[in-house]
Amino acid sequence: MSRPPSPRTRLRRAHARGRHDRETIDAALDAQPVCHIAYLRDGTPAVLPTLQWREGDHVYWHGSSASRALRAQDGAEVCLAVTLLDGYVLARSAFHHSVNYRSVMIYGRARRIEDPGRKLRHLETFFDRLLPGRWPTLRPMTEQELKATAVLRLPIEEASAKIRTGPPVDEEADYALPIWAGVLPVREVIGTPVPDPRNPDGVEPPEALRVSRTG
Amino acid sequence: MSRPPSPRTRLRRAHARGRHDRETIDAALDAQPVCHIAYLRDGTPAVLPTLQWREGDHVYWHGSSASRALRAQDGAEVCLAVTLLDGYVLARSAFHHSVNYRSVMIYGRARRIEDPGRKLRHLETFFDRLLPGRWPTLRPMTEQELKATAVLRLPIEEASAKIRTGPPVDEEADYALPIWAGVLPVREVIGTPVPDPRNPDGVEPPEALRVSRTG
Numbered sequence: 001m002s003r004p005p006s007p008r009t010r011l012r013r014a015h016a017r018g019r020h021d022r023e024t025i026d027a028a029l030d031a032q033p034v035c036h037i038a039y040l041r042d043g044t045p046a047v048l049p050t051l052q053w054r055e056g057d058h059v060y061w062h063g064s065s066a067s068r069a070l071r072a073q074d075g076a077e078v079c080l081a082v083t084l085l086d087g088y089v090l091a092r093s094a095f096h097h098s099v100n101y102r103s104v105m106i107y108g109r110a111r112r113i114e115d116p117g118r119k120l121r122h123l124e125t126f127f128d129r130l131l132p133g134r135w136p137t138l139r140p141m142t143e144q145e146l147k148a149t150a151v152l153r154l155p156i157e158e159a160s161a162k163i164r165t166g167p168p169v170d171e172e173a174d175y176a177l178p179i180w181a182g183v184l185p186v187r188e189v190i191g192t193p194v195p196d197p198r199n200p201d202g203v204e205p206p207e208a209l210r211v212s213r214t215g
Numbered sequence: 216m217s218r219p220p221s222p223r224t225r226l227r228r229a230h231a232r233g234r235h236d237r238e239t240i241d242a243a244l245d246a247q248p249v250c251h252i253a254y255l256r257d258g259t260p261a262v263l264p265t266l267q268w269r270e271g272d273h274v275y276w277h278g279s280s281a282s283r284a285l286r287a288q289d290g291a292e293v294c295l296a297v298t299l300l301d302g303y304v305l306a307r308s309a310f311h312h313s314v315n316y317r318s319v320m321i322y323g324r325a326r327r328i329e330d331p332g333r334k335l336r337h338l339e340t341f342f343d344r345l346l347p348g349r350w351p352t353l354r355p356m357t358e359q360e361l362k363a364t365a366v367l368r369l370p371i372e373e374a375s376a377k378i379r380t381g382p383p384v385d386e387e388a389d390y391a392l393p394i395w396a397g398v399l400p401v402r403e404v405i406g407t408p409v410p411d412p413r414n415p416d417g418v419e420p421p422e423a424l425r426v427s428r429t430g
Contacts, residue, residue, distance in 0.1 A: 008256070034300055038253035038260035041223070045253035045260050049298040049318055083264040085249055085403075090346070094338060094353050095360040103264055123309060131305070138309050139389050145310040167411040174354050180420045181411040188300075191400035196382040198390050205395045 008107050009160035019161040028102040028161055029054045029082055032188075033130055035061065038079040039110075041072050048073070052082065053126045058153040059106060060113075060122055065150045073152055074112040080154055081105050088184040091168035092177050098164060100183060106159040113151040116143075122151050133206065223322050224375035234376040243317040243376055244269045244297055247403075248345060250276065253294040254325075256287050263288070267297065268341045273368040274321060275328075275337055280365045288367055289327040295369055296320050303399040306383035307392050315379050315398060322373040328366040331358075337366050348421065 005020050019025070035052040038045055048069040052059045059080060063070045087100035113119045120141065127135040168181050193205050220235050234240070250267040253260055263284040267274045274295060278285045302315035328334045335356065342350040383396050408420050 008259075008261070034298065036251035036253075036262055036264070036296060036298070038251075038262035038294075040255075040260055044223075044292045044294070044322070045255055046223070046294045046322075047251055047253040047262060047296045047320070049251070049296055049316075051314070077259045079253075079259070079261045081251060081262045081264055083249065083251070087409075088346070090349070092354050093360070094342060094350065094356050095364070097342075099266070101264075105262070107259070107261075127309060127312075131303070134305070135309065137394055139307050139386075139392055139394070141309050145308070149310070167409075167413070175413050176415065177354055178415060178418050179352055179354070180418050181414055182420070183409040183411075185406035185409060186403060187406060188401060189404050191402060194302075194382075194398045194400060196396040196398075198382070199396055200391065200393060203393050203395050205397070 005160060006107070006158045009105065009158055017162045017164050019163060020159070022156070024161045024163065025104050025156065025159050026054060028084060028104045028163075029059060029156075030129075031102070032082050032084045035059075035080055035082045037061070037069075037073065038081070039069065039073045039076060041068070046072075051126075051130070052080065053129045054156070055122065055125055057156050059156060060126065060151060060153045062123065062126065062149055062151045065148050067150065070112075070150045070152060073110045074150075076110060077108070078110045078154065079105060079107050085186050086165070087186050089164075089168050090181055090184065092170045092174040092179045092181050096168050096170050096174075098168065100164050100166070101162075103162045104159065105162075106154055106156055108154050108158055110152045110154050113153060116146055119149070119151045120146060122153075123149065137206065220375060221322070221373045224320065224373055232377045232379050234378060235374070237371070239376045239378065240319050240371065240374050241269060243299060243319045244274060244371075245344075246317070247297050247299045250274075250295055250297045252276070252288065253296070254284065254288045254291055256283070261287075266341075266345070267295065268344045269371070270337065270340055272371050274371060275341065275366060275368045277338065277341065277364055277366045280363050282365065285327075285365045285367060288325045289365075291325060292323070293325045293369065294320060294322050300401050301380070302401050304379075304383045305396055305399065307385045307389040307394045307396050311383050311385050311389075313379060313383065315381070316377075318377045320375050320377075321369055321371055323369050325367045325369050328368060331361055334364070334366045335361055337368075338364065352421065
């Protein structure tokens, strides 16, 4: 499924890197929960770093109901970005140095989920995506906690992806230079779990304990 | 050195995580080049993912002189965010799950560097920070390439850092539950360099080849 680009999502430069198909967009969203959301606060641009998750044709994020950022975003135009840095691209000239990356940009109007039942189901899905199997093992959420939590969503409609992969692209004459060129790959890794010192004796991490999505 | 927080950088929630001292702000900026810059484009919020570097009391970024984003940012109010995800914090309740992170937010007016000589020196410093020792080994930048490159900067004045570390903080009654709690550490690693297939025979990566700053 692919939508025609809007004036905001059409890429004016480096067209070859631009993609508008949902498969590419969804794969990047699903690979990295960290996102940055630009919004207007008192008339000036602000950015909120938070975690996103995708359900079908929407991306979701959550936070405190008291959060100024989430209050300002509700009903407002936002721009949500997910960025995965995949490598530093070392060329023979400074100019052609680059990075390998997967990047998604979604523009649109954010809306708060009002219904408590739906809100709870979305939070459960968030856990299922990030920490599969953990939600059912937890002390259930109280009504008070649910009230204190806001969930917002944004349709994946006006969206684009941008991807760069592979070696540097140098000026033809520069390839003969005795300069090492190539890629320094970057990735995010999950280390050994660090148990809370207050865990009761004998409580072991479940085998399923892992972060399912990491780029 | 610490400045009093402005209305935009004063933290209204989770005050304990907020910091305004330059040492903390600079350490986070220097640990992660990836940044997200919120700005206004045609009246709506947009975000640019790019690489930043710090020189003294300013952060810098660069891009194509033809970039719509950089043109829109020049002389305009922006908000630059650097975010380092350090871990997923697993609590006994969904509500108290969190992330460990270091986050910096800088508000202000971005300005383009006009003087070509200054621009070149800033780009060299960018390389020195990210890829120490590489700049002098490269084919020198041409006048044309320098013209095609824009460098912008933002003063580190209206800035704040936010940091969370350590185990989850649960409701006192929940600590007795037989639920594993703790932290899944996250970090960014640089993999083995992948040589460009077009490297001339015998060209080896210099020993200094490394990314100096990674969180």
